[in-house]
Amino acid sequence: MEILLTIIIILVSTKIFGHLAVMLGQPAVLGKLLIGIVLGPAVLSWVNHSDVFQVFSDIGVLLLMFLAGLETDMDQLKKNWKPSVAVAVIGIIIPFISAFAVGYAFGFDLNHSVFLGVLFSATSVSITVQVLKELDVMQTRESTTILGAAVVDDILVVILLAFVMSFMGGDGASAVSIPMVILKKVIFFVVAIGVGIYLVPLILKVAKKFKVTAPVTTAALIICFAFAYFGEMLGMAGIIGTFIAGLFISQTEFKHEIEHSVDPIANSLFVPFFYVSVGLSISFTGVASQLWFLIICTIVAVFSKLIGGFIGARMTGFNKLSSLGIGSGMVSRGEVALIIGTTGLASGLLEQEYYTTVIISVILTTLIAPPMLKKIFLQLKTVK
Numbered sequence: 463m464e465i466l467l468t469i470i471i472i473l474v475s476t477k478i479f480g481h482l483a484v485m486l487g488q489p490a491v492l493g494k495l496l497i498g499i500v501l502g503p504a505v506l507s508w509v510n511h512s513d514v515f516q517v518f519s520d521i522g523v524l525l526l527m528f529l530a531g532l533e534t535d536m537d538q539l540k541k542n543w544k545p546s547v548a549v550a551v552i553g554i555i556i557p558f559i560s561a562f563a564v565g566y567a568f569g570f571d572l573n574h575s576v577f578l579g580v581l582f583s584a585t586s587v588s589i590t591v592q593v594l595k596e597l598d599v600m601q602t603r604e605s606t607t608i609l610g611a612a613v614v615d616d617i618l619v620v621i622l623l624a625f626v627m628s629f630m631g632g633d634g635a636s637a638v639s640i641p642m643v644i645l646k647k648v649i650f651f652v653v654a655i656g657v658g659i660y661l662v663p664l665i666l667k668v669a670k671k672f673k674v675t676a677p678v679t680t681a682a683l684i685i686c687f688a689f690a691y692f693g694e695m696l697g698m699a700g701i702i703g704t705f706i707a708g709l710f711i712s713q714t715e716f717k718h719e720i721e722h723s724v725d726p727i728a729n730s731l732f733v734p735f736f737y738v739s740v741g742l743s744i745s746f747t748g749v750a751s752q753l754w755f756l757i758i759c760t761i762v763a764v765f766s767k768l769i770g771g772f773i774g775a776r777m778t779g780f781n782k783l784s785s786l787g788i789g790s791g792m793v794s795r796g797e798v799a800l801i802i803g804t805t806g807l808a809s810g811l812l813e814q815e816y817y818t819t820v821i822i823s824v825i826l827t828t829l830i831a832p833p834m835l836k837k838i839f840l841q842l843k844t845v846k
Contacts, residue, residue, distance in 0.1 A: 465514045469731075472509065475501060476734040489832040491592045494734065496829070498741020511742055515735065520700070522736035523588050523797060525728035527701040528686045530591040530600070530609065531708020532721045538606040539709070545788075546610030549774035553611065553792050554583040554618055556770035560762045568755050573630040577811035580626055581803055581820065582763050584619045586796025587612040588701060588736070589828055593835045594791075599843065604784050607775065608791035609705070616699050616798065617647055623802060624697075630811060646696040654689060654703070658710030666716050678716050679723040685711065699798060740828060743800060743821055752819045759823045764830055767793045783845065787838040794831035799824045 476494040483493030501509040509515070539546075561582035565575035587608060594605050624643040662685055669681035686707045693703030711720060749756060771789030780788065803821055806812030812820065 465512070468509055468512075468515060471501065472734050472738050473731070476737060489593045489596055489836045491589055491596070491737065492829065492832045494737035495589070495740055495832075498738035499744050499825075500741070501738060502742035502744060504741070504744045504746055509738060509742065511739075515739070518732055518735035519739040520736075522728065522732035522734070524686065524690050524700055524704045525724065526588050526591060526733050526736065528704040528708040529595075529721065529725060529728060530587075531705040531710075532712045532717060532724075533595065533600040534609055534705075534709060534712065535601045535606055536709055536713060538601070538603055539610055542603060542607045542610055545607045545775055545778035545780065547614055548778045549607060549611035549771050549788055549792065550585075550614035550618060552774040552777075553585065553767055553770035553789075554615060554622070556773070557763065557766040558583045558622075560766040561759070564755075564759055564762050573811060574813065576626055576630060577806050578820070580619065580622050581799055581806060581812070581824075582759075582766070582795065583615075583622065584795055584798040584802055585612055585615045585767065585792045586701075586794055586798040586828075587791065589740075589794045589796055589831060590791045590835060592733075593832045594839070597836065597839050597843070599839055602842075604780070604787045604791070604839070604842065607780075607788055611771070611774070611788070611792060613702055613705065615792070616702055619798070619802075620697060620699075621647070623805070626811070627805075627809060643697060647698065650693055650696040650698050650703075653692070654706050657689075658706065662707075662710045663714050666711070666714055670716075676723060679720055682711055682716070682720040682724065699801075701797075740796065740825060744825055745818055746822075747818060748815070749819055749822060752816065755816070756819050756823055759820065760826045760830075763795065763823055763827050764793055767827075783838065783842055787835070787842055790831065790834045790838050793834065794828045795824045796828050799827075 475497045479493035479497040480490035481493070483496075484490050500506055503510065558579040562575045562579035565578040570578065590608060591600075594600050594608075599605055621640070621643055625640055628640060665685060666678055666681055669677040686704050689703035689707035690700035691703070694700050711717060768786075768789040771792040772785045775785035775788040776782070800821065803812060803817065803824065807814065807817050
């Protein structure tokens with residue numbers, strides 16, 4: 463079966479290139495992302511998207527964020543909710559204005575410029591999480607602020623996207639109801655918090671009594687995917703659902719048992735597919751004619767998020783180095799921006815001729831973020 467060969471290629475290549483990246487002083491995740499570009503249609507075309515591949519990739523990113531939730535300090539998260547909100551809000555405003563200006567400068571009309579602003583307002587911390595895990599800094603105040611800001615960012619960007627689709631989108635866009643979008647977010651968090659507090663510990667305790675193999679781990683995975691499914695039903699990114707599931711499970715007595723059993727499942731099989739899937743999105747067709755747009759778009763994308771996160775963190779009491787670390791943790795756009803880009807293409811808010819260039823810019827932010835994040839957080843560890 464072709465999928466078996468694909469599994470072999472991905473597992474071998476991501477481990478080798480991840481190791482080489484570490485040997486060169488870079489985060490392992492950078493090597494895994496780069497090999498995705500090499501294996502994909504941009505270079506070798508050894509690996510291509512398929513339904514099975516996409517399922518493995520989706521499970522990988524869901525488990526990655528579930529583990530992030532398990533390793534996050536809930537008390538720190540509660541203490542840092544103000545910085546998280548500030549980082550998220552300013553980290554949306556500055557990229558939105560900056561990307562809008564870039565679009566307008568390159569001749570985009572109002573609608574297309576606004577959509578470009580929305581797209582580059584997004585943040586995806588799934589790659590950031592892996593770097594923080596590698597550096598063993600998931601419990602720090604800076605890391606919990608980044609994770610909290612990512613949750614707030616996701617909510618605000620989805621609402622912003624719905625607003626833009628309502629007033630500027632193509633066919634069917636007027637059917638998008640802003641109050642309904644907000645209501646769904648409220649319902650998600652109310653139900654998720656209620657289930658997390660009252661049902662999750664009970665489910666795990668009941669599962670412990672089952673006379674079968676790994677009942678607690680199985681129950682935890684059911685909870686993880688149920689939260690993701692419920693989130694997707696209500697318009698939230700599935701990764702937010704699994705992150706929240708991990709947070710609540712981290713408050714139970716089963717935290718370490720689940721973490722130690724899920725981590726090998728995730729990182730030995732599913733997560734490598736997610737890394738490679740990022741690279742598969744790249745194709746260099748027609749990019750040469752838009753090289754200046756690509757360069758400027760990428761520079762603006764990186765620095766607008768970095769500055770936005772920096773300002774938000776500084777305003778809420780972080781020192782300069784910590785603020786820089788938080789800003790760098792928000793730089794990666796990842797799969798969230800890729801999904802928004804696809805939505806924009808389908809609705810006519812992102813023109814076909816610019817789609818590939820914008821997607822490459824998104825991928826570049828995801829490649830630039832890990833080395834920058836590692837350098838700053840190593841300095842933070844030295845200072846502390």
